[in-house]
Every structure is written in structure tokens, then in C-alpha cells.
Amino acid sequence: MSPKIIDKDKKRQEIIRAAFEVFGRQGVFNFKMIDIAKNAGIGKGTLYEYFASKEDLISGCFNLHMEYFGQTLKDKIESLSDPGDKLKALIELTFEYFASHQSILNAMFDFRALSVQGKGKESAFADFSVMYKKYTEFLASVLEEGVKIGRFRPLDAKFTASTILAILDGMMFQAVLGVINIRDKSIAEKLNKALLEGILK
């Protein structure tokens, strides 16, 4: 019975939520610690009870949501057996997830910039490419499975996986730019149709 720990965890989550709001408004490169504190309704010093530094807070936000997004995908997709359904679900979930977490979506692209160089040297951001590799491999395994059971045409699984990820990624960025509307369900549908018609036998 240690309610303090539960509170601590809740508060950490609440800070991360507040942080994403700030990221969405001011960007991951321009926000100040005080902005997040104010947005979370706490004092500046309190932030440092939950995060060791500004960088720790940023990577904490990133890690939490990558984990959460990954888990969301995993849970849904593992419940499906047909590789075609899996592919479809993957695309739909990605659109849905970021459609309902617009502020996280914006931040993701800042995280990507952070992950590539600069401060990210030794930090958790080094994992961005690891994450990409993992997703590509997962996608490739779905594709290979589909090919094996004769559900998909023969294809270069690795290349196709990479391409699908690229499309999703590129689309997300266009959503951030406001060029396309991620909430428009027809986009995911059209994408699914195009991909499946191009891949399915």
C-alpha cells in the first residue's frame, strides 16, 4: 500500500501529457521548462522531481509514446491471423493513432530531427534507427508470411516493407504540414486498396 508511488507515476504521465501539448504548440526545440511546468500546473522545480534534465524529459516523452504506440500496434495485430488484415490494420492504426494524438505527431518529427544528430549522441534517441529497423523487419515478416501462404504475390519483402514505412512516414509529415488531412479516413482506405491491389494476388 504505497499510494505515493502511484501518484508519482500518475504525475509523471500528466507531465508528459502537458509536455506534448507544449511540444505541439512551440516545438521540441523551442520550449522552455517553465512552459511545461505552467501547462502542467506545477512549479518549475517540481519538474526536476520527475525528470533529471530537459533532455531526460524529452526522451521520456518520446520513449513513453513509442512504447505505447508499439504496444497498441502489437496488441491489435497479434490478434489477427491473415497477413492482409495485418497490413491493413497496421496502416489504419497508424493513421488513427496519430489522428487522435495530433500533438504527438508534430513532436515525432522533431524527435526524428533530434535523433539524427546533435544532442542525441548518447541519449535514448539513438534508438530511433533501431526502432525503424525493428518495424521494417516486422513488416517484412508479415509480407513474407503472406507470400508463403500464397496470399501475396512474390515480392521483395525487405524493399516493400521499407517502402510502406516510407509512405506512412511521408504521409504523416504531409499531415503535419497541413497538406493532407489525416482524419480523412478515405486516405488510409485508398492507401490500403492501392497497396493490397498491388500486393495481393
Next chain:
Amino acid sequence: MSPKIIDKDKKRQEIIRAAFEVFGRQGVFNFKMIDIAKNAGIGKGTLYEYFASKEDLISGCFNLHMEYFGQTLKDKIESLSDPGDKLKALIELTFEYFASHQSILNAMFDFRALSVQGKGKESAFADFSVMYKKYTEFLASVLEEGVKIGRFRPLDAKFTASTILAILDGMMFQAVLGVINIRDKSIAEKLNKALLEGILK
């Protein structure tokens, strides 16, 4: 049109070149003005003879290369008449351009982050989405032209254009992450093949 003006322009270009080197090394979010001055072999104050501010320097770098890249595409593509060739050239040129300007590629993704919000309020970066729209429209017009002359199957030109851009964009990012090798010519080829087989009659 005195020689001085030419010198000024040359020096500006030289500073931009030096800046991209620094961006590639330290990122667009972490570099200091002094870094670029040193890299360009000039004094700190001299930078301000050529750029009004740090932000002006960043957007100057961005704009110059977008212009240059756009011109490169335009020159090549306008010399072609077949929409299929145009599409092919677009993809190949994009890969080639960034394959031979790796440091610019890295910086582009930082520019994107900058363009979305934060400092970008009033700056030249607001044009990032404008540029995207322009490219999508251009691509769509190529596609529509191809459809009209019966070279491409009937398709949703706007959606397809958006998707192609997304693929290119996503691939570029994977290159930055080091997950794919942009210099590998077979990638552009495979992409072309897939797209054209999916689009061509």
C-alpha cells in the same frame, strides 16, 4: 553590376556551403554562429554583413537549395515529353541529388521541423508547405497528362502524387537514419519499376 557584387554573391554562397557542412555535423538546432564563421574562415561579425540574423542565414541556406533543387528538376523534366519518363526522372534525380549532397539531406529534415512551428512563424519557413503543395500539383499534372494521353491507367492524380512524394520523403528519412543506402541505385530503380508497373497500362 560592379565586381564587388559578384564577390558578395560568391562569399554568400561560400558561407552557405560552410553552413551546410556545419549543419551536417552539428544539426540545424545546435550550431552556433561562430561555428559557421570559423568553418567559412571569416570573422563572426562578417556573417552579419551577409545575413541579417541567424534565422535569415538558416532560411537563406534552405531557400537557396530548394531553388537549386527545383531548378535541377525543372530543367531535366521539361526536356522530357513522356510523362512516364518524367516520373522516372523525378525519382532518379531526387535520389541522385541528395545522394551527392548528404549534408544537405540531413539538414532538410531539420528544416522541416523548423518549418512546422516555433521560430517559423513569420519566416521563410512558412513556405515549406507551399513548396509541398507546388510539388504535389506538379506531380499531379504529370500524372493527369499521362492519364489523358492514355499512358497511365485512370487514377486519383492528387492522391497518387501525394503518395509518391510521401515515398520519396520517407525514403530520404530512412537514408538519414542510415537504414537504407541512398547511393544504392537499385532502390530508385525498384521504386520506379513498382510505380510504373502499378501505374502504366
Next chain:
Amino acid sequence: MSPKIIDKDKKRQEIIRAAFEVFGRQGVFNFKMIDIAKNAGIGKGTLYEYFASKEDLISGCFNLHMEYFGQTLKDKIESLSDPGDKLKALIELTFEYFASHQSILNAMFDFRALSVQGKGKESAFADFSVMYKKYTEFLASVLEEGVKIGRFRPLDAKFTASTILAILDGMMFQAVLGVINIRDKSIAEKLNKALLEGILK
């Protein structure tokens, strides 16, 4: 005079003991309140039940030990009648006291720095010079007594007292620096011998 008061006093002493350990390790200028709380095995807030402020805690530590040291000297010296023995005892006791309270010795020199200026404005530290004057006067009275009864040669009591104190002080500092070993009994002996041979008839 309830038992609670006794407990309070005990705990205060215990905190002071813990504080000196911390002083010895981290110095009187760098320690944090939390360090002492942890070292005393109590909560941060509890410190403030026993000391009104950080400065109060520091001066509390200082005062307690000056009192204790003063009392130790007094008890011993008042039991002696011969001024020569008194002088000898003073030197031996000083060496012994700090030899067996190394961490206090270290802290004393920090206290001295504190006492001179800075925070010391209104604080108990202003008494450092008062204490010095008192000791000099006491020492001078011993010397004068010795001169009066013909035990010491005629001498400038005030100056000699000041010099003896200076020697003790300077030696203590060399002990802190690790240049001499305060536990080496021969030092106090040599000092005594030199002083007494120089002072005694």
C-alpha cells in the same frame, strides 16, 4: 522538563554529530541540508524542527563544540595550580581534542572563513573574534600569573599569548592540510619544551 525535552536534546546532538561527519566529507560550504538529514537518518523537514535554518544549524554545530572544547580546557586547567602546568595542559589538550575529532578540526577552518564575513553578518559567527579575545585574555592571565609568582621570565603577556594561540592555530591548519600529523605526540611535546624553555626561568 518532560522526557520529550530530553529526547529533543538528544536528537539535536545526534543531528550535530551527523552534521560534523558531513562537514568533514563535503565541507561546510558545499553540504546540502538533505545530506545531513540522510546522514542522521531523518527526514529533511525534521531538521527544521531542531534548527531554524541552515545557518542556525551551522552555528549550532560550531557553538556546541566551542562550548565543549572550552569546557574541556577549563575543567582540566582549573584543576591545576602551576601556570607552567596550565600552559602545558592547554597545548596538550588542544592537540588531543582535535586529534580525536578530526572531522571537527576540518570544519573549524571552514567556520573561521564563515565567521569573517559573508553570511556572518548577524549570526553567531560574529563571536569567533570574541572567542579569540577571550582565549588570549585567559592565556595572558596565566602568563601574568606565572610572571608574578616568578615562574616565568618577565614577558609581554598579551603578545606572548597571541603568539601561542597563533602557533596552535597554524599547527592545526597544517594538520588539516596533511603537512603534519597531529596524532604525533612528539609535536606537542617539542612545542611545550620550546615554549617553556623560552618562557621559564
Next chain:
Amino acid sequence: MSPKIIDKDKKRQEIIRAAFEVFGRQGVFNFKMIDIAKNAGIGKGTLYEYFASKEDLISGCFNLHMEYFGQTLKDKIESLSDPGDKLKALIELTFEYFASHQSILNAMFDFRALSVQGKGKESAFADFSVMYKKYTEFLASVLEEGVKIGRFRPLDAKFTASTILAILDGMMFQAVLGVINIRDKSIAEKLNKALLEGILK
């Protein structure tokens, strides 16, 4: 012809001078960088053109004056040949130096506190005990020389050197406390007389 270097050095000295004034007023433990900047009549940022950090400034001040004091002693004492004169000069010079640099004297005792522990871990302050050893050895060599040539009585050179240093040190501290007046020339004289009468044959 590089006047800039000369200026830089001069300004560094000027900052150090201003710093000692501040040390004397506020102590080495309580001063703020802005205090020194204001006292030197420069901007806060300018300090960092001359010193890498607060700690660097402190140790810079300390080192400069130890060097200067050491040089002052050396110059004078090496010009003398008689060990008795050397000893006399050492004492007089020490009193004179700190009598005319009261603010430095105050700061020295803070430096000592710093040197013993805390921040001084890896810093230049670790040299305080080295300096002490050097002085003790120098003093011992003067004493041994005096004994050898029959100017001094036989004595324990190391112990006597240590004691003389202790007296000087202790006296300086009493001066800081305001218990004795360092400008009172009779003190150095009395000390010299006492020492020489005790040491000389």
C-alpha cells in the same frame, strides 16, 4: 605588434583586482559573478572571455597572488646572504605584503578552506598543501644553513620551520579576525626578536 594580447592580459589583471575587492567584502563563498563584473565595470558575459568559469576565476585569483607573493619573497631573500637576515626578511615581508593587501589576506583564508576539500577535488587548490611543503622546506634550508655556519643554535630544522610558518599563519588569521593589527610594525619586530633570541647563539 599585437596590442590586443597586452590588453587582454591587463584586463585579466584588472578583473582579478576587482575580484579581490569583492572577495574582501563578500567572501569567496558568497560572491556572485555579477558582483565582480559590476566591480570591474564590465558586463557579466565579458568575465567569461577571461575566465572559463566561476571556479576558474577563483583559482586564477589565488594562483596569481601566490605566484606574486612567492616571487616577492624570493627576490628579496635571495639578495640576502645571512640566514638571520633571511629569516627576518621573511617575517617582515609577509606582514608587509598582507598589510598592504588586506583584501587578499581575507581571501587567502577562504582559499584555504576551499583547498582542503569540497570543490577543490581536481582543481588548482589541491596545491595548497604542496605550497606549504615547499615553504617549510625552504625555511628549513635557511635554518640548516644558519646552523651549519654557526649562526643559529642547533635545532630541529623541520619542526622549527613548521612552527614559524604556524606562527605567521596564525597571526595572519588573528589579523583577519581583527584581534591584532597587522600594520602595527612592532608585532613583526617582537616576533623577530623573540625568534632570533631563541634561535641565535
Next chain:
DNA sequence: TATGAATGAGCCTTCATTCAT
């Protein structure tokens, strides 16, 4: 009484920009 989570005043340090030379 004991606690430790919360707080914010305060300070070191950075760095874009200016301007005298």
C-alpha cells in the same frame, strides 16, 4: 511529531548581436 513533495528565488553560463576600430 515527522515527513518529503512542492516550490520559486536565485545564479551560472551561453550565445546572438552590436559596434568601435
Next chain:
DNA sequence: AATGAATGAAGGCTCATTCAT
């Protein structure tokens, strides 16, 4: 035109102190 010394606004982080439990 070119420079770099000087600047000070700005912001991350610390830590003594408070106070609700």
C-alpha cells in the same frame, strides 16, 4: 569591408524552506 571584444537577455538547474498529511 572585416573584425572580434563586449554585452545582457534568457534559461536550465539547484536547493533551502514550507506545509499538508
